[in-house]
Amino acid sequence: MTSSRLYLRFLRRFSTATGIDSQTTAYPGAITMSKAKSKLRKVQDPDKALAIYKSASNNSTSPLSSRYAMELTVQRLAKSQRFSDIEALIESHKNNPKIKTETFLSTLIRSYGRASMFDHAMKMFEEMDKLGTPRTVVSFNALLAACLHSDLFERVPQLFDEFPQRYNNITPDKISYGMLIKSYCDSGKPEKAMEIMRDMEVKGVEVTIIAFTTILGSLYKNGLVDEAESLWIEMVNKGCDLDNTVYNVRLMNAAKESPERVKELMEEMSSVGLKPDTVSYNYLMTAYCVKGMMSEAKKVYEGLEQPNAATFRTLIFHLCINGLYDQGLTVFKKSAIVHKIPDFKTCKHLTEGLVKNNRMEDARGVARIVKKKFPPRLVTEWKKLEEKLGLYSKGNAAAVSSSSQTREVLDQEREDDV
DNA sequence: CTAGGGTTAG
Numbered sequence: 001m002t003s004s005r006l007y008l009r010f011l012r013r014f015s016t017a018t019g020i021d022s023q024t025t026a027y028p029g030a031i032t033m034s035k036a037k038s039k040l041r042k043v044q045d046p047d048k049a050l051a052i053y054k055s056a057s058n059n060s061t062s063p064l065s066s067r068y069a070m071e072l073t074v075q076r077l078a079k080s081q082r083f084s085d086i087e088a089l090i091e092s093h094k095n096n097p098k099i100k101t102e103t104f105l106s107t108l109i110r111s112y113g114r115a116s117m118f119d120h121a122m123k124m125f126e127e128m129d130k131l132g133t134p135r136t137v138v139s140f141n142a143l144l145a146a147c148l149h150s151d152l153f154e155r156v157p158q159l160f161d162e163f164p165q166r167y168n169n170i171t172p173d174k175i176s177y178g179m180l181i182k183s184y185c186d187s188g189k190p191e192k193a194m195e196i197m198r199d200m201e202v203k204g205v206e207v208t209i210i211a212f213t214t215i216l217g218s219l220y221k222n223g224l225v226d227e228a229e230s231l232w233i234e235m236v237n238k239g240c241d242l243d244n245t246v247y248n249v250r251l252m253n254a255a256k257e258s259p260e261r262v263k264e265l266m267e268e269m270s271s272v273g274l275k276p277d278t279v280s281y282n283y284l285m286t287a288y289c290v291k292g293m294m295s296e297a298k299k300v301y302e303g304l305e306q307p308n309a310a311t312f313r314t315l316i317f318h319l320c321i322n323g324l325y326d327q328g329l330t331v332f333k334k335s336a337i338v339h340k341i342p343d344f345k346t347c348k349h350l351t352e353g354l355v356k357n358n359r360m361e362d363a364r365g366v367a368r369i370v371k372k373k374f375p376p377r378l379v380t381e382w383k384k385l386e387e388k389l390g391l392y393s394k395g396n397a398a399a400v401s402s403s404s405q406t407r408e409v410l411d412q413e414r415e416d417d418v
Numbered sequence: 419c420t421a422g423g424g425t426t427a428g
Contacts, residue, residue, distance in 0.1 A: 103421060110422085141422050148423085178423040185424095213424040248425045255426090282426055290428075310426045317428060343427085 031056050033065045040072040042339045044375050049076035050085070067107045071114050078115040079375040086115045090124075094131070105133050106142035113146025118155075121146035140170045144179040148186065156183035174200075178211040185218035190227075193218060209235075213246045220253040228253070244269075244277055251283040259287040259296070278308050285311065289318035298327070309335075313342040316350060325353035329362055336369045344378055348385060355389050364391055 031039070036056035043049050053073040056066075070089075077086045090108050098104040105128065112121035125143050128135045140163055147156050160180050164170045172180075177200050184193040193215045200207050212235050219228035232250065235242070247269045254261040262284045266276045281300055288297035301307060301315050312335035319328035328350050335341045347370050354363035367386055371379050386392060 106422080138421070145423070173422095175421090175423050182423065208423080210424045215424095217425065243424095245425050250425095252425065279425060286426070286428080308426090314426070314428070321428075345427090 033069055036069050037065060037072065040069060040076070044076060044079070044373055046077045046080045046082050046085070046375070049073045050089070053089075067111075070107070070111055074111045074114045076375070080377055083115065083117060086112075086117065087120060090120070099131055100133050102128075102134055102136060102138045105131070106139045109139060109142040110145050110149075113142075113149035116150040118146055118150035118152055121150075134169070135167055136169050137171055137173050137176060140164075140167075140172070141175050141179065144176060144183075148179055148182055151186075153183045153187040156180055172205075174206045174208050174211070177205055178208060178214065181211050182214050185214050188218075188222060190215055190218040190222055190224060194227075194231075209240055209243060209246060212240060213249055216246065217249040217252070220249065225253065242272060242274070244274055244280070247274060248277075248279045248283065251280055255283040255287040255290070257287075259284060259291065259293070262287045278304060278306050278311065282308070282311050282314060286314055289314060292322060294319060294322050294324060294327075301331070307334075307338075307340075309340040309342075312340050313346055316342050317346045320346070320349040320353050323353070325350060325357060325359070329354065329359075329366065332366060332369075336373065339373070341369065341373050344374070344381065347382075351385070351391075352389065355391070360391070363389070367391055 031052070033056045036052050039052045040049055043052065050073060053069055056069060070093075073089065074086055077083075077089070090111050093099065093104075093108055096104065105124065109121045109124050112118070112124065121143060125135075125139060128139065133139075140159075143163075144156055144159060147159060156179060160172065160176070164172055177196065181193045181196050184190070184196065197207055197211065197215060200211075212231070216228055216231055216235075219225070219231060235246075240246075247265065251262055251265055254265050266280055266284065269276050269280065281304055285297045285300040288294070288300065297315060297318065301311060304311060312331065316328050316331050316335070319325070319331065332341065332347075332350055341347065347366065351363050351366050351370075354360075354366065367382070370382055374382060
């Protein structure tokens with residue numbers, strides 16, 4: 001279920017916001033914003049996230065890192081459908097004198113977008129006159145971003161038509177156009193996005209590498225490979241400053257073909273002076289996975305300095321598909337230690353596989369980690385699965401302690417909590 | 419002191 005749908009459901013149930021103070025405890029000791037960020041990344045519990053954020057929010061710090069910390073906090077709250085808390089948190093920033101600067105206010109608009117609360121984002125945008133904040137393309141772009149993150153693709157073209165007319169200080173720029181392009185791509189209309197691109201060329205608005213990348217990815221995803229290839233050629237001929245992300249989009253498509261094709265493209269990347277990154281290697285790993293070459297896939301994983309959440313999700317999922325639950329368990333433990341455990345479906349696969357192989361103790365070990373790491377809503381869901389699998393039914397109840405392997409992971413967790 | 423938009427779902 002998307003967070004925007006959850007939000008709509010929430011709206012039907014509640015009409016007023018509640019304060020956040022009654023529900024949170026102060027986090028002991030002030031910490032720096034960068035410390036807060038690294039703590040926030042590890043924490044899923046929305047109350048802990050709020051407490052960490054509050055303990056850092058009063059320190060003098062760069063707007064960029066405080067924005068990031070706020071967005072992390074908002075995302076944690078959103079996962080638990082704590083929309084009134086999100087509102088209270090974001091609205092509390094209106095007391096900051098910086099609210100009169102457009103960049104600061106735009107950050108708040110974007111944060112609402114992170115929680116799929118587009119109506120709140122819009123309300124903040126409309127309040128700008130009252131707050132005395134100038135309104136230019138900066139806040140307009142923030143509003144478009146909030147719209148995209150709220151999955152309201154069809155509203156972006158609408159805003160694009162109406163707002164520059166309504167507010168004479170708003171002139172869409174290359175980034176506004178980039179988001180218009182993305183809205184069409186997200187709604188599965190890359191042709192329409194191509195039209196906008198041509199339109200930009202006529203109007204003399206720069207088509208950035210990011211806009212190109214958006215369209216390229218959409219063409220590939222919609223199976224328009226020939227169109228994608230000719231767009232790529234066009235980009236190269238124009239002398240576009242190619243970067244990792246655009247190559248990664250090409251690798252995404254190559255991964256559907258073969259590992260060899262991926263390696264070929266990665267070599268091309270290197271030859272133009274780019275260094276394949278974790279995302280690039282993830283596509284190589286994926287290419288091996290879809291061919292069932294799991295030992296090759298694992299080699300790619302083991303060679304990674306910084307495997308990310310997608311690395312773990314993809315590898316564990318495919319190990320499970322291939323019945324390699326033991327290896328899946330090992331990789332899962334690794335993912336837990338670095339706070340990047342896979343999604344619900346993958347964890348479910350793994351646990352079911354372990355149960356099927358009578359590895360009840362290991363299955364319970366996975367379950368314990370999952371319950372510690374998932375947001376509350378998913379934990380509820382997870383407990384239903386445990387019930388169904390009979391994870392703690394009699395006969396299994398004797399061994400309530402988790403296996404020594406998974407206990408190590410949880411011990412590590414406790415150290416992190418201090 | 420000029421942000422902000424793009425890539426991984428099996």
